[in-house]
Amino acid sequence: MKTKQKFSLTLILIIGIVAILSACSQSVLSSNNKVTFTVNGEKVKQAPVLAVDQGEPMVPAAFLENTFKVKLEWALKQDNGNNGVFYSNQVAVLMYHDISNDPSKEKSAISDKQFEEQMELLKTNGFHVITIKEYADFILRDGTVPDNAVLITFDDGYETFYTDAYPILKRYGYPAVNFVIVSSVGGKHNGAPKMTWDQMREMQKSGMDFYNHTYDLHRYGAMREDGLTKPVLTRKQYFKDEKRMETDAEYTARITNDLTEAERILKQELHNSMSVLAFPYGAYNDEALAIMKKLGIEISFTVKEGINGKGQTNGYRVNGAKHGESSMQLIEKLKGLTVEDGEVKVFLNGKEADFTSLKPVKRKEGVMIPLREFCKMNNMKLDWNSKKNRIAIDT
Numbered sequence: 001m002k003t004k005q006k007f008s009l010t011l012i013l014i015i016g017i018v019a020i021l022s023a024c025s026q027s028v029l030s031s032n033n034k035v036t037f038t039v040n041g042e043k044v045k046q047a048p049v050l051a052v053d054q055g056e057p058m059v060p061a062a063f064l065e066n067t068f069k070v071k072l073e074w075a076l077k078q079d080n081g082n083n084g085v086f087y088s089n090q091v092a093v094l095m096y097h098d099i100s101n102d103p104s105k106e107k108s109a110i111s112d113k114q115f116e117e118q119m120e121l122l123k124t125n126g127f128h129v130i131t132i133k134e135y136a137d138f139i140l141r142d143g144t145v146p147d148n149a150v151l152i153t154f155d156d157g158y159e160t161f162y163t164d165a166y167p168i169l170k171r172y173g174y175p176a177v178n179f180v181i182v183s184s185v186g187g188k189h190n191g192a193p194k195m196t197w198d199q200m201r202e203m204q205k206s207g208m209d210f211y212n213h214t215y216d217l218h219r220y221g222a223m224r225e226d227g228l229t230k231p232v233l234t235r236k237q238y239f240k241d242e243k244r245m246e247t248d249a250e251y252t253a254r255i256t257n258d259l260t261e262a263e264r265i266l267k268q269e270l271h272n273s274m275s276v277l278a279f280p281y282g283a284y285n286d287e288a289l290a291i292m293k294k295l296g297i298e299i300s301f302t303v304k305e306g307i308n309g310k311g312q313t314n315g316y317r318v319n320g321a322k323h324g325e326s327s328m329q330l331i332e333k334l335k336g337l338t339v340e341d342g343e344v345k346v347f348l349n350g351k352e353a354d355f356t357s358l359k360p361v362k363r364k365e366g367v368m369i370p371l372r373e374f375c376k377m378n379n380m381k382l383d384w385n386s387k388k389n390r391i392a393i394d395t
Contacts, residue, residue, distance in 0.1 A: 036390045039067060049365045050391075056358055057384050057391060058368040061346070065324070068378065068395070073329045073347040074360065074367050076336050084126045084148075086335040091135055091149045091308045092127075093301065095317040098192065099160035103321070110321035112164045117327040118320060119172050122150060125331050132177040132209045136274060136299050139312060150334070152176040153301065153317065155213055155278055157185060159193040166203055175207035179278035179301075182262040183216040197269045204270065211276040212297070215262035217255070218280040231283040255291050263295065276300070289314065307337040336362045353377060 037047040048063035061072040100109035122129065128146040130138075135151045137143030152169070154161050157180030169176050178200075181189070186196040200210045220229040222238045233255065236246040246254070259277070266272050275297040279288070282303030292300060299313055306316030318337070320330055336342060342362040346353045346369065358370035375382040375393060383392040 036388070038390075038392045040394055041392075050389075051363070051365070051368050052386065053358060053370075055386065057371045057386075058358070058361075059371050060366040061360075061369050062366055064369055064374060068380075070378070071324065071347075071349050072367075072369065073326060073332075073350075074344040074362070075328070075332045075347075076339065076362065077343045077345060086126075086148050087307060087338045088147050089145070089309065090338065091130065091138065091145055091151055091315075092334050092337055093135075093151045093153055093308060093315055093317040094320040095301075095303065096152075096154045096165070096320050097156055098158045099164035104323075107323065108321060112168065114327055115165060115320075116168045118330060119168055119174060121327055121331045122174075123172060125335070127331075127334065129172075129174040129176075131175040131207065132211070132276060133274070136276065139308065139310060139315070140298055148334075153278065154178040156189070156218070157181055157194045157210075157213070158189075159195050159199070162195050162199045162203065166206075166208065169208070170206055175209070177209040177211060177276070179211050179213035179276075180266075181213045181216070181218045181280075182265050200270060209272075210266070210270055211272065211278070212259065212262045212266060213278050214280055215258045215265070217258050231281050233280055233288055234283045234285045252287065252291065255288060256295070259291065259295055259297070263297070274298070279303075284314070340364050348377060 035047045035050050037044040044067070048059045051058040061074065064070060065072050096110060096115070097108035098106055098110075099112050099115060100106050101111065103109040103111050103114075125148075127148045127150045129150050129152060130145055132151065132153075134143060134145060138145045138149075152174060154165065154176060155178070157178055161178050165176070178195070180195065180200075184194045187194055200208075204210070214233065217231075217233040219232055221232040221235075222228065222240065223230045223235040224238055225240075225243070236248075236251045237254075238245055263275055275295070276299045277292060277297050278301040282301075284300070284302060289300070299315070301315045301317055303319070304316050305318055308315045318330070318333060322330070325333075336344075339362045343359050344362050344367055346355070346360045346367070355370055355373050358373065360367055360369050362368075371391070372382050372384070374380075378395075381394040383390075383394075385391075
């Protein structure tokens with residue numbers, strides 16, 4: 001064999017070995033691989049997604065926050081070449097519900113102070129807020145959106161949208177959309193007042209829009225004889241008095257009638273020119289999607305986190321009122337929605353954490369934290385058995 005051919009074969013072999021080693025060093029294991037995770041001898045019920053990098057375990061920051069009651073914030077290490085563009089031809093959709101002076105008592109609420117802080121950060125970080133009509137034109141047709149496009153949405157039609165959120169949105173010149181439970185308009189839900197049609201019509205003049213959150217399907221109902229409850233939009237109901245399940249035909253008629261009534265009233269009261277639906281609790285199924293399509297509702301939203309590109313008719317949303325998440329952390333999350341394998345800075349309980357051997361990274365599973373160094377920072381003992389996929393931590 002000629003020297004040149006030998007050199008080529010050797011080079012190919014070396015490249016192959018390097019590729020294999022690299023793949024092995026960054027393999028990802030999930031809880032489905034039966035990773036055993038114990039804390040102080042007690043088995044964690046739902047083991048986290050586990051990444052292995054250079055032979056060391058990495059776990060999601062969210063898991064560490066929930067398990068050890070610490071606060072982990074992160075920020076992307078900025079690429080100087082991005083010129084402030086975090087994503088193009090995509091839209092991030094923010095989701096809110098209620099505004100409250102004491103959001104700690106309401107899981108889905110946010111304070112007016114934090115909401116305004118977020119709106120200011122959208123402005124200073126180069127995000128561009130668009131209308132629901134611009135969003136629909138982009139998703140369904142040939143419409144374009146600016147770089148770093150954001151759509152602001154609220155669910156449930158709470159009156160605090162009118163009294164608290166609306167004045168803030170007006171100051172920044174931001175449009176927003178609120179998905180209202182049509183049957184509760186002008187009434188109360190768990191003691192909380194809801195907006196009136198007059199309030200909505202007033203806000204329409206300043207760029208606010210109001211669309212469908214069902215007529216009366218935003219609730220749980222019994223789905224089995226034993227009383228198990230699930231969202232009524234996606235499950236057939238159990239009729240206790242008749243001791244039977246709802247039939248397929250009855251289910252289809254119930255969902256169809258509800259959405260039809262909601263659309264009729266919304267168009268009558270607000271003269272909406274299109275139809276948009278946010279699924280209660282983010283729950284949907286193929287049947288609901290098919291009914292929606294038959295009724296001419298072309299755009300819908302769930303609560304699953306992500307970013308939306310053309311053709312994404314059932315849109316992802318990002319919770320802007322996540323308990324314990326700072327305003328800056330939300331902005332960094334928006335910046336990193338399209339980032340996988342991006343290095344990040346991490347702040348542990350408000351102070352930047354110094355990771356030396358391995359660096360935290362943003363992946364599709366979330367921000368992954370080197371577990372061994374995290375344990376050292378918190379004076380915890382880590383026992384990692386890679387052969388048996390077993391992790392034990394003593395605090």
